[in-house]
Amino acid sequence: MENRILDVDDLRVSFKTYVGEIQAVRGVSFHLDKGEVLAIVGESGCGKSVTAQTIMRLIPTPPSHIKEGSSVLFNGKHEITRMSDKAMEKLRGSEMGMIFQDPMTSLNPTMTIGAQITEGLIKHQNMSKKQANERAIEMLKLVGMSNPQGRIHQYPHELSGGMRQRVMIAISLACNPKLLIADEPTTALDVTIQAQILDLMKQIQHKTDTAIIIITHDLGVVADIAQRVIVMYAGKVVEEGTLEDIFYNSRHPYTWGLLRSVPRLDSDSKSELSPIPGSPPDLFAPPKGCSFAARCPYAMQVCKDNDPAHTPITDRHSAACWLLHPDAPKVNRPLEVGEQAHG
Structure with a gap:
């Protein structure tokens, strides 16, 4: 399957606590093809974000534990569950990007916008500072930021919520990743800015052919951007299908x-x-x-x-x-x- 960018098979993730083991993800399997937009939906606590952050290996171990037999195969050659932290650092940012739910807590308040975009370019693309700055300005233009030459010198607190989310998208896309995971990317935004961010993601996906996983509980967002949908409940996939299948011919009571x-x-x-x-x-x-x-x-x-x-x-x-x-x-x-x- 040369178009396959991600294969998740029987993923099981638990958290060990002083009162017992929380089985957060219980046998999740799905795939993602190049250039495809997949939505993962469900109530809070159903395992959506844990699944996404496990794919990026962002959940600390311990307390989390990926169970034996779980498999996350990226681009047909990288078995995420068995990769070292150092190997994952090379993969994150260069081939995999992530947009987090709240840009204010995800962006570094002590660094300028430009420094946060160029950091990954210098590390993963071996660019000079001048080349990285030019690329940062180019990325801010791509995400629709006005006056990108001036914005790179600003700090996160100087920007609105919608602008900060655009900066997050610019950072995650700067190195042309093959996979972009967006975890509730529009939750903290008003409906007008939410529509702009979704339009922006669709435009960028069309231009770059990046595969996207969008994690959300908002079915309006799903209808606007996704091609396939996975419905999760209590750590499991209970239904999956195309957008039309889920909206017009869903078969699960949940x-x-x-x-x-x-x-x-x-x-x-x-x-x-x-x-x-x-x-x-x-x-x-x-x-x-x-x-x-x-x-x-x-x-x-x-x-x-x-x-x-x-x-x-x-x-x-x-x-x-x-x-x-x-x-x-x-x-x-x-x-x-x-x-x-x-x-």
């Missing part, structure tokens, strides 16, 4: 719940959202059956006793749900989910 809980612009202002009742399971001791069974209105006894395997729906769409078993009772997708997807 995905239906996510779609029903999205506010709609065309609905009556008095209409209420439909939140998913209950809370996610305790990952100190995950349930033996389907993790969503306690919150699922369609749960059967088999759901509580046995964890469902993924059932293929098409060659690119699958879901882990006992309702897809041939002997399961027929359950129609809730009407309002279809309306939400088309709304």
